[in-house]
Amino acid sequence: MKKIMIHDMPNHIGETVKLGVWLANKRSSGKIAFLQLRDGSGFVQAVIVKEEVGEELFATAKGLTQETSMYITGVVKEDTRSTFGCELNVTAIEVIHAAVDYPITPKEHGVEFLMDNRHLWLRSRKQHAIMKVRNEVIRATYEFFNMNGFVKIDPPILTGSAPEGTSELFATKYFDEDAYLSQSGQLYMEAAAMALGKVFSFGPTFRAEKSKTRRHLIEFWMIEPEIAFCEFEESLEIQEQYVSYIVQSVLKNCKIDLERLGRDTSKLEHIQAPFPRITYDDAIKFLHEKGFTDIQWGDDFGAPHETAIAEHYDKPVFITCYPVGIKPFYMQPHPERDDVVLCADLIAPEGYGEIIGGSERINDYDLLKQRIAEHNLDEKAYAWYLDLRKQGSVPHSGFGLGLERTVAWISGAEHVRECIPFPRLLNRLYP
Ligand code: 4AD
Missing domain, CATH: 2.40.50.140 (Nucleic acid-binding proteins)
Structure with a gap:
């Protein structure tokens, strides 16, 4: 048979x-x-x-x-x-x-109950469909970067240096030394880009963030491309092409899953490069016009601000050139202004928030050394990273796409916790 x-x-x-x-x-x-x-x-x-x-x-x-x-x-x-x-x-x-007393029945269950039973909840139709979308985003990611001449590189998970600020680190012992779980592979990817030109990574990322929102996980997966000889604008073009590619791949290859999720695909069909761009300065003006009095130039956006900006567009939107004071140490200054940097966050439509953070990186040794000092970082831990600027330094840019937020947007899931098989959340380490 x-x-x-x-x-x-x-x-x-x-x-x-x-x-x-x-x-x-x-x-x-x-x-x-x-x-x-x-x-x-x-x-x-x-x-x-x-x-x-x-x-x-x-x-x-x-x-x-x-x-x-x-x-x-x-x-x-x-x-x-x-x-x-x-x-x-x-x-x-x-x-x-023969299964006995399966706890998840077709009736409605509370979220905490479902999360306690995540090992079984994964079997449900909706969860099954979201995992299929996640798988397609990963598949299309490898396809896109391989097609475009990128090399997959795996940065370490145990690290001695912190790219995204020192307040959200998971510290651990590395024999007698202090180490951290990776917040981002970026610094290593910059070294790899100097060796292989165009590289991308895909791996787990850890942030000890005390945020309990529908967009935050403690452990999430990030795709981090890094490109040598690539200036800021060129990197935005790669981002919009990449995001369009994964959306179109899911539409093509996950029809059954999107249907099961009840996803309104008319909100995704037109997601094709180019995406709109708005500067941070204009975004602040826009928010003031919309009546947001709680935000001033120099503040970072909160979820309601991002949502208000995103609602103005029917595609993901780049917010570019943020104030230097609210961004990490490694970002290249704007060529005509020293108060903003060459960076962009890509904000997804429909309230899903920031799915990509990226920038051009500082390639000048002295400036980078100065920024490390200004951020009170231990120069010894960044010696190898600084050293890259002494050995044929070139303009280079990169970005990080958060997999779960992207999957939440494409599949229409309410919360990122449903977009990873076993979510690590504030106060949740099991199952
Ligand atoms: O903007 P972030 O912090 O950028 C970086 O880590 C850069 N070093 C990446 C790079 O340039 N190589 O994070 C990038 C993306 C965010 O846009 C978001 O999608 C996701 O990672 N992200 C989270 N996703 C879920 N839970 C969290 N706590 C997240 N924090 C960031």
């Missing part, structure tokens, strides 16, 4: 096949039972008719509990109303393990 997966069923119409599945849900009457089956590749309905299969098998089907695992055999029938265009007419069931 041919063992296949649910997503392969359309290629086997009329054939008898065997599937390894779990029971997601069921409904039955005295004569017919409908089983909702899942196997990871998708969900499908199986039909079992008492008159056709006899008392015993029908009783087995009726007695199946939610999440019971089994091998199920049947004939694949065309059914144009279903997701894969087919259903299974059951002829045999071989129970592997």
Whole structure:
């Protein structure tokens, strides 16, 4: 007997096949039972008719509990109303393990309950669809950067230097030395760009941020490209092309998942480069015109400010050239002004907030040394990073895209906690 997966069923119409599945849900009457089956590749309905299969098998089907695992055999029938265009007419069931009291039922559950049961919640249709979107964003990321001549580089997770400020670090011991979990691979990616020209990384990032919002995780995954001989404007072009590419890839390859999520795809179809740009100065003016009196030039934007700016556009928007005082030490100053730097945050539409932070990097040795001192950083820890500016330093730029925020936006999830398999949140380390 041919063992296949649910997503392969359309290629086997009329054939008898065997599937390894779990029971997601069921409904039955005295004569017919409908089983909702899942196997990871998708969900499908199986039909079992008492008159056709006899008392015993029908009783087995009726007695199946939610999440019971089994091998199920049947004939694949065309059914144009279903997701894969087919259903299974059951002829045999071989129970592997009967699940007991599965806690997540089709009724509504509270978020804390679902989070406590994250190891099981992952099996639900919505979570399944979000993980598929996440997987497609990762796949398309590798495809985009490989197509464009970037080399994948893996920066270390245990580090001695902190790129994004010292207040949000997870400290640990490295034998007798102090070390930190990586907040960003950027500094290492700059070294790699000097060796390989165009590089990108993809890895976990740790921020001990005491923020409890729908956009913040303690551990999240970041994609960090870094490009030698690349000035600020050129880097914005790469960002808008990259983001357009992943959105279009998800639209093309995750139709079933977006449909299951009820995502309004008309909000994504037009996401194509170029994206609008607004300077920080103009963004402040815009917010004042909109009646925001709580923000002054020199302040960082909060979520309501970002949302108000994003609502003005139907594509992601770059906010460029922030004040030097609210950005990290490594950003290149504006060529005509010393109060702002050559950086941009990319703000997603629909209130999903900042999905990319990036900048041109300082390439001058003396200026970088001065900035390290101004930020009270230990120059010894950055000696190797400074050294890069002594050995054929070039203009270079890079950026970091937060995977979970991007997945939340594309899939329409309310919270980033649903966009990573096992979220690490404030006060949550289990499961
Ligand atoms: O703006 P950030 O802090 O930039 C950097 O770390 C740079 N060193 C990246 C670089 O230039 N190579 O973070 C980049 C992105 C943000 O735009 C956001 O999408 C995501 O990382 N991010 C978070 N995502 C979830 N939870 C958090 N606590 C996040 N903090 C940042």
